[in-house]
Amino acid sequence: MKKNPERSQKIAFFFLLLANLLIVVPVGLIIVIIVAKGFPALTWEFISQMPRQGMRAGGIFPAIIGTIYLVGGAILFALPIGVLAAIYLCEYATHSRMSRVVKLAIVNLAGVPSVVYGLFGLALFVVFCKFGVSILSGALTLGIMILPIIITASREALESVPPAFREVSLSLGASKWQTIRNIVLPNAIPGILTGAILGLGRASGETAPILFTVAAFYLPRLPSSVFDQVMALPYHLYVISTQVPNVDEKIRYGTALVLLLLVLFMNSVAILIRNKFRKQKRW
Amino acid sequence: MNAKIVVDKLHLWYGDFLALKQVTTQIAPRRITAIIGPSGCGKSTLLRVFNRMNDLVEGVRMSGEVRVDGENILLPETNVVALRKKVGMVFQRPNPFPLSIYENIVFGPHIHQQLKKSELDAIVEQSLSSVSLWLELKDKLQKSALGLSLEQKQRLCIARLIAVKPDVLLMDEPCSSLDPQATARIEELMRELKHNYTIVIVTHNMQQAARVSDDTGFMLLGELVEFDRTEKVFTKPADKRTEEYITGRYG
Numbered sequence: 001m002k003k004n005p006e007r008s009q010k011i012a013f014f015f016l017l018l019a020n021l022l023i024v025v026p027v028g029l030i031i032v033i034i035v036a037k038g039f040p041a042l043t044w045e046f047i048s049q050m051p052r053q054g055m056r057a058g059g060i061f062p063a064i065i066g067t068i069y070l071v072g073g074a075i076l077f078a079l080p081i082g083v084l085a086a087i088y089l090c091e092y093a094t095h096s097r098m099s100r101v102v103k104l105a106i107v108n109l110a111g112v113p114s115v116v117y118g119l120f121g122l123a124l125f126v127v128f129c130k131f132g133v134s135i136l137s138g139a140l141t142l143g144i145m146i147l148p149i150i151i152t153a154s155r156e157a158l159e160s161v162p163p164a165f166r167e168v169s170l171s172l173g174a175s176k177w178q179t180i181r182n183i184v185l186p187n188a189i190p191g192i193l194t195g196a197i198l199g200l201g202r203a204s205g206e207t208a209p210i211l212f213t214v215a216a217f218y219l220p221r222l223p224s225s226v227f228d229q230v231m232a233l234p235y236h237l238y239v240i241s242t243q244v245p246n247v248d249e250k251i252r253y254g255t256a257l258v259l260l261l262l263v264l265f266m267n268s269v270a271i272l273i274r275n276k277f278r279k280q281k282r283w
Numbered sequence: 284m285n286a287k288i289v290v291d292k293l294h295l296w297y298g299d300f301l302a303l304k305q306v307t308t309q310i311a312p313r314r315i316t317a318i319i320g321p322s323g324c325g326k327s328t329l330l331r332v333f334n335r336m337n338d339l340v341e342g343v344r345m346s347g348e349v350r351v352d353g354e355n356i357l358l359p360e361t362n363v364v365a366l367r368k369k370v371g372m373v374f375q376r377p378n379p380f381p382l383s384i385y386e387n388i389v390f391g392p393h394i395h396q397q398l399k400k401s402e403l404d405a406i407v408e409q410s411l412s413s414v415s416l417w418l419e420l421k422d423k424l425q426k427s428a429l430g431l432s433l434e435q436k437q438r439l440c441i442a443r444l445i446a447v448k449p450d451v452l453l454m455d456e457p458c459s460s461l462d463p464q465a466t467a468r469i470e471e472l473m474r475e476l477k478h479n480y481t482i483v484i485v486t487h488n489m490q491q492a493a494r495v496s497d498d499t500g501f502m503l504l505g506e507l508v509e510f511d512r513t514e515k516v517f518t519k520p521a522d523k524r525t526e527e528y529i530t531g532r533y534g
Contacts, residue, residue: 095341164378168440171336172391172447173368182394183380 034256041254050220055240056247058220060255065222066135066230067204067262070214073139073226074146074203079196081143082150086192089151090158091180110148117145118212126213136226138214145209146199153195157188186277193274200266204259207234217243233259287312287451287481288333293347295328297340302328304505306347310498312450315473315482317496317513319489321528324502326485330453333483334370335363351451368395371449375456377436379428379443384411384420387428387439391447410442414472434465438472445476452476454484458491470495489529493517501525 049059085102093099121141131137161184169179207215215235223230237255240247286309295303302325310316318326331337332349335356348355356366368391379387388407392398398406407424411417416438420431428439437457444452454473458466473482473495486492492499493513500510501522509516509525520526 164374164376165380167336167339168374168378168380169390170339171334171367171372171374172394172444173364173371174391174394175364178394182390187381 031260034253034260037249038253038255038257041248041250042257046251046254047258051218052220055218055236055244056251060231060233060236060258062219062222063231063233063236063255064258064262066215066232067234067259069135069223069230070138070142070210070232071200071204071266073135074142075196075200077140077143078147078150078199082147082195083154083192086151086154086158087180087185090155091176091184106148106151109144110152112145113208114145114206115208117141118209120144121209122212132227133214133229134227135214135223135230138210138230138232139226141209141213142203142206145206146203149199149202150192150195153198154188154192157191157195158184160191161187190274190278193270193277197267197270197274200270201263204263204266205234207238211235233262285312286310287352288483289348289350290329290332291348291350293329293332293349294345295325295332295337296342296344298342302505303332306507308500308507308510310481310483312481313477313479314497315477315484315495316498316500317492318483318485318500318502319487319492319528320502322487325505326502327455329502329507330372330455330483330485332357333451333453334367334372335361336367336372338363368447369449370451370453371444371447372453372455373437373441373444373457375459377433377440377460379431379436379439381427381429383425384428384431384439385424387443388446391443395447406446410446411439413445413476414438414442416442434461434468437461437465437469441472441476449480451481451483454482456486456488457484458486458488466491489517501528503528 046059047064048061050061052058089099089102093102118141121137121144125131125137125140126133129137131140165183165187166179169183170176174182210232214229215232216229217231217239219229219231233255237252237259240255241252288310290306290308290310293303293306294301306329318329320326328337332345333351333356337343337345345357347357349357351366351370355361380390382390385407388410389398389403392403392406408417408421411420416435419435428436431439437460441452441457458469461469470491473484476482477497484492484496496513498511499513499516501508501516501520501524503524509520509522511521516525517529520529
């Protein structure tokens with residue numbers, strides 16, 4: 001048979017295009033369906049009121065607040081630890097046995113199913129540390145879950161800072177720590193924030209870890225301390241979709257839409273900060 | 284005159300590889316000393332001994348003595364930060380930080396001491412003036428240093444180093460990424476700077492060594508084959524290998 005490069009090229013392009021469509025279509029459908037079905041529920045009352053009538057009416061305000069608290073707490077815990085650990089791994093202990101062990105631990109941590117984190121959080125924070133089923137336990141559990149994401153992203157960010165910058169800084173008589181503080185970290189911040197964004201998204205969507213450690217089935221009031229339980233959007237969505245009969249579809253999709261918007265909002269803030277730093281760096 | 288840097292039976296290993304063999308020499312103050320030799324002969328390695336930049340390489344060992352102002356800098360208790368403040372380095376590729384011109388200059392002074400804005404301003408003006416950049420750049424100090432030409436960047440790097448007030452300037456092929464005109468101007472700058480600084484320059488460009496330096500050392504396979512006044516090395520080399528190199532038989 002004669003070779004026909006034109007035709008085989010067309011066939012190849014067709015499949016490449018198909019693969020792309022297969023990615024875009026489900027994403028588009030998810031957004032369209034959730035927005036179409038959830039948008040009518042989006043009223044000021046819905047996002048600012050307590051749920052009423054066994055969650056069949058009223059708003060989802062406590063779940064929104066709960067998710068913000070949990071995600072905020074998880075980032076507050078995981079970001080400093082993750083960044084400090086990454087600095088140590090990259091700058092101080094590059095080839096030591098310790099760093100190999102830690103790197104292995106991080107890879108494994110990243111592969112642990114989220115439900116196992118939930119059980120772990122229950123055993124460690126809720127029971128052993130006696131934090132109870134509380135925001136603190138939930139935030140710490142989520143924090144540990146996103147730690148590998150943050151460490152990995154931070155390490156990549158630190159490693160991508162050109163070695164020449166470190167060399168110059170040291171050659172000017174800066175100590176290693178001054179070099180890290182003044183040169184390496186500022187140039188790594190955009191990458192570190194990318195890790196934080198990924199962590200945010202992951203933490204706000206996970207249901208299993210908070211199910212064990214913090215999430216309340218139905219709690220129509222705001223928490224008064226970190227030792228309180230809260231409602232959270234992912235779990236609330238599960239509850240009103242499967243556990244409570246006769247919930248209006250509009251409320252379910254409205255909740256999903258709010259969760260999406262919340263993640264979108266938090267990501268946008270982080271992306272804005274990242275771009276502000278990125279503007280300064282060009283090499 | 285007392286030597287600024289004295290190298291005494293220096294050996295250096297990268298792992299099992301002996302990169303410097305029995306190097307012994309003296310570098311005079313306020314002169315330009317060129318170190319020449321083919322690629323891989325150890326000239327950059329020797330330069331990086333003087334400010335202990337080789338410490339960054341894993342598996343480096345040294346024996347012998349290197350004294351700067353009479354102090355052996357190879358001792359483990361040497362304050363490397365203070366040494367590098369005194370013995371500064373200009374790199375092969377101009378490497379300003381991705382910061383403004385102003386921030387590049389004040390980086391060194393800023394990490395070494397607390398200074399007022401007016402003092403920092405004065406340092407910036409002095410440093411840029413000493414590399415003849417002040418008139419060109421005084422109105423765009425807050426612009427990014429990455430927008431400068433290669434020659435301006437290299438001058439800026441020298442200014443950034445001068446701002447730390449070193450005694451010795453180590454230059455590792457400082458002109459290798461510049462065109463001939465820019466190279467000539469940087470060489471002119473080096474001649475001006477030698478009135479205040481001891482300069483050691485590594486170069487693969489023999490003409491440059493002949494043009495700019497007062498003393499020249501020729502290295503081959505980790506050995507310092509010959510070290511003498513530049514005109515002597517280039518006109519009446521004592522060693523046959525030096526003669527072969529400068530007449531272009533290898534490298």
